[in-house]
Amino acid sequence: xxxxxxxxxxxxxxxxQRKLPWEEIYVxxxxxxxxIEAIRTMVIRGAPAIGIAAAMGAALGAQTLAPDNxxxxxxxxxxxxxxxxxxxxxxxxxxxALERMSTTMEGRLSGGMKGVQKALIRExxxxxxxxxxxxxxxxxxxxxxxxxxxxxxxxxxxxxxxTGGYGTALGVIRAAKAAGKKVRVFADETRPFLQGTRLTxxxxxxxHIPVTLxxxxxxxxxxxxxxxxxxxxxxxxxxxxxxxxNKIGTYSVAVLAxxxxxxxxxxxxxxxxxxxxKSGEAIPIEERDPREVTHWRDLRIAPEGISVLNxxxxxxxxxxxTGIITETGVLQPPFTRSIRExxxxxxxxxxxxxxxxxxxxxxxx
Amino acid sequence: xxxxxxxxxxxxxxxxQRKLPWEEIYVxxxxxxxxIEAIRTMVIRGAPAIGIAAAMGAALGAQTLAPDNxxxxxxxxxxxxxxxxxxxxxxxxxxxALERMSTTMEGRLSGGMKGVQKALIRExxxxxxxxxxxxxxxxxxxxxxxxxxxxxxxxxxxxxxxTGGYGTALGVIRAAKAAGKKVRVFADETRPFLQGTRLTxxxxxxxHIPVTLxxxxxxxxxxxxxxxxxxxxxxxxxxxxxxxxNKIGTYSVAVLAxxxxxxxxxxxxxxxxxxxxKSGEAIPIEERDPREVTHWRDLRIAPEGISVLNxxxxxxxxxxxTGIITETGVLQPPFTRSIRExxxxxxxxxxxxxxxxxxxxxxxx
Numbered sequence: 001x002x003x004x005x006x007x008x009x010x011x012x013x014x015x016x017q018r019k020l021p022w023e024e025i026y027v028x029x030x031x032x033x034x035x036i037e038a039i040r041t042m043v044i045r046g047a048p049a050i051g052i053a054a055a056m057g058a059a060l061g062a063q064t065l066a067p068d069n070x071x072x073x074x075x076x077x078x079x080x081x082x083x084x085x086x087x088x089x090x091x092x093x094x095x096x097a098l099e100r101m102s103t104t105m106e107g108r109l110s111g112g113m114k115g116v117q118k119a120l121i122r123e124x125x126x127x128x129x130x131x132x133x134x135x136x137x138x139x140x141x142x143x144x145x146x147x148x149x150x151x152x153x154x155x156x157x158x159x160x161x162x163t164g165g166y167g168t169a170l171g172v173i174r175a176a177k178a179a180g181k182k183v184r185v186f187a188d189e190t191r192p193f194l195q196g197t198r199l200t201x202x203x204x205x206x207x208h209i210p211v212t213l214x215x216x217x218x219x220x221x222x223x224x225x226x227x228x229x230x231x232x233x234x235x236x237x238x239x240x241x242x243x244x245x246n247k248i249g250t251y252s253v254a255v256l257a258x259x260x261x262x263x264x265x266x267x268x269x270x271x272x273x274x275x276x277x278k279s280g281e282a283i284p285i286e287e288r289d290p291r292e293v294t295h296w297r298d299l300r301i302a303p304e305g306i307s308v309l310n311x312x313x314x315x316x317x318x319x320x321x322t323g324i325i326t327e328t329g330v331l332q333p334p335f336t337r338s339i340r341e342x343x344x345x346x347x348x349x350x351x352x353x354x355x356x357x358x359x360x361x362x363x364x365x
Numbered sequence: 366x367x368x369x370x371x372x373x374x375x376x377x378x379x380x381x382q383r384k385l386p387w388e389e390i391y392v393x394x395x396x397x398x399x400x401i402e403a404i405r406t407m408v409i410r411g412a413p414a415i416g417i418a419a420a421m422g423a424a425l426g427a428q429t430l431a432p433d434n435x436x437x438x439x440x441x442x443x444x445x446x447x448x449x450x451x452x453x454x455x456x457x458x459x460x461x462a463l464e465r466m467s468t469t470m471e472g473r474l475s476g477g478m479k480g481v482q483k484a485l486i487r488e489x490x491x492x493x494x495x496x497x498x499x500x501x502x503x504x505x506x507x508x509x510x511x512x513x514x515x516x517x518x519x520x521x522x523x524x525x526x527x528t529g530g531y532g533t534a535l536g537v538i539r540a541a542k543a544a545g546k547k548v549r550v551f552a553d554e555t556r557p558f559l560q561g562t563r564l565t566x567x568x569x570x571x572x573h574i575p576v577t578l579x580x581x582x583x584x585x586x587x588x589x590x591x592x593x594x595x596x597x598x599x600x601x602x603x604x605x606x607x608x609x610x611n612k613i614g615t616y617s618v619a620v621l622a623x624x625x626x627x628x629x630x631x632x633x634x635x636x637x638x639x640x641x642x643k644s645g646e647a648i649p650i651e652e653r654d655p656r657e658v659t660h661w662r663d664l665r666i667a668p669e670g671i672s673v674l675n676x677x678x679x680x681x682x683x684x685x686x687t688g689i690i691t692e693t694g695v696l697q698p699p700f701t702r703s704i705r706e707x708x709x710x711x712x713x714x715x716x717x718x719x720x721x722x723x724x725x726x727x728x729x730x
Contacts, residue, residue, distance in 0.1 A: 189658065191556060215613070216614075217556060219617060251589065307577040310580075
């Protein structure tokens with residue numbers, strides 16, 4: 001299995017996703033600013049993976065906090081979390097993970113600094129293990145939407161590399177294959193960062209899932225030819241009404257899917273849902289460096305003197321979404337209600353109330 | 366003015382569009398197989414430009430035909446035209462230009478070989494001059510659809526580089542600017558060959574027309590934000606019912622434009638209309654080398670083991686098209702009728718019947 005991120009001997013180790021598929025190089029962070037830099041420069045990307053990186057970064061930062069004074073420790077830790085939280089704006093898992101780390105910190109603060117530091121490491125590791133378990137539940141629930149023989153179009157990378165492992169959208173595809181279904185994938189190359197070409201194709205080839213690579217502008221052509229049966233994508237933040245922010249281009253795919261009557265699914269854990277945001281209009285969209293569009297590595301491919309816009313995400317309004325695949329099941333419209341119910345269920349599970357013994361064991365591992 | 370292609374001292378000279386915007390290098394063809402290779406490898410591309418290249422290639426080939434025997438000359442010339450005609454399948458201008466050259470050949474065949482050879486060179490040169498004049502008329506007619514202050518999205522390159530000069534879609538934009546309108550352009554980068562990034566952006570920067578470069582998958586995002594007022598694209602072949610083949614991704618842009626109620630125009634000369642083809646379904650779509658998608662120059666960017674599809678064009682059904690801008694005016698739906706009328710008008714003009722003195726002078730120059 002692909003190891004996207006791990007905690008090893010007081011260091012955070014991540015596969016460098018900028019270097020795939022050419023090289024399998026690992027970035028080792030021994031200080032939390034290195035984790036921030038890794039998130040910012042997309043050594044690691046994908047909402048769930050960013051969440052885990054943030055948690056591990058916070059755990060790393062906590063080790064350097066010297067004062068054996070609860071109030072000062074809290075202040076220091078909050079400062080670190082604020083810094084990490086500012087690394088990228090769109091994926092809500094970043095905030096979600098840091099809030100969970102803060103809760104852990106508060107719960108242990110009275111027991112001495114060494115205890116808090118250890119608890120934070122344990123909590124970050126637990127979030128990684130939980131994420132994999134959640135993705136497997138999501139895959140199990142979501143694979144129902146794939147029929148034997150379907151061709152699924154996906155955009156960007158919502159795979160093992162975007163998560164602690166197994167993946168969201170690709171997890172659903174993996175689960176469909178594991179359930180004995182024949183499934184083929186069309187992968188949009190996903191400009192400008194080429195997550196489809198470099199990451200999704202790489203993952204699927206490793207798993208022997210047939211994958212056809214296309215440029216982003218070909219999706220409509222193949223839909224019109226009747227060659228796409230389902231679209232499944234990930235998400236970086238889902239509003240309370242089901243509007244979903246995901247990699248730039250997802251919205252165009254959703255409009256095209258609607259025009260061709262192709263079911264369009266979003267696969268994401270409940271931690272990607274931001275119930276505080278009522279609709280997608282309020283989701284902040286990151287604008288990234290124009291160089292991603294104007295340059296190929298160090299070579300400028302666009303002439304001097306042009307303007308460039310490089311929004312990294314767009315929002316697909318809930319009306320375009322057939323279902324939201326989460327670890328609690330496939331949410332159906334109206335999403336405002338199904339999301340509310342799912343979050344209530346997920347909250348119960350988090351507190352261990354609705355959790356089966358087997359799940360609890362998975363999480364504890 | 367950009368010189369896309371020219372006839373100089375019994376040679377065909379073309380700017381190498383694979384090398385732009387890095388280098389302005391010219392490819393010089395002294396034998397017709399070099400012209401075929403230039404068309405095939407996209408040294409020159411764009412339907413009208415391909416037509417001119419084909420005509421010049423045929424004129425070049427005719428110079429090498431030795432026999433002073435009409436029947437053998439005809440056979441030799443037809444063979445050359447067949448070879449050139451097979452260089453690329455989608456743009457009908459290739460066939461159109463070669464048929465026109467054949468007509469010239471037939472008309473002069475009885476007057477001796479030297480005379481035919483000279484007449485073919487003159488005819489090819491005339492087609493270049495005519496194309497520029499046609500584009501200017503098209504621009505004049507088409508600029509009416511652009512309002513002062515509009516932002517126009519274009520896909521691929523339908524500019525001077527795709528034609529003898531001035532351009533089709535970009536000609537319309539140039540004419541709007543010349544008419545005193547403020548116009549801004551959004552250019553799709555147009556994967557995999559990056560005609561938008563490399564060619565459209567380069568042309569517009571040279572002409573001081575404000576241009577913003579975006580990746581193909583961003584078009585929907587900016588339409589939804591209300592930042593696109595019009596879409597204008599070129600075409601490689603238009604069927605009798607108005608269905609238009611153009612660079613891959615055009616169909617997706619048309620569907621997006623419809624979803625956002627943005628007028629969508631196709632700009633192309635009458636020579637791009639193929640009245641023998643009833644609907645777009647019958648237009649042959651070229652499938653190009655997967656390397657265009659899997660590689661960046663010599664570097665493989667996609668992992669081994671994936672499938673790739675690389676259709677170079679798609680067809681936008683006439684129902685998505687607001688108007689077809691030609692040198693005879695802006696054709697309105699129902700296109701079956703307006704196209705028939707336009708072709709009748711263009712045929713008259715070609716025979717000089719409906720041509721004004723000024724136009725006749727332009728063409729003769």
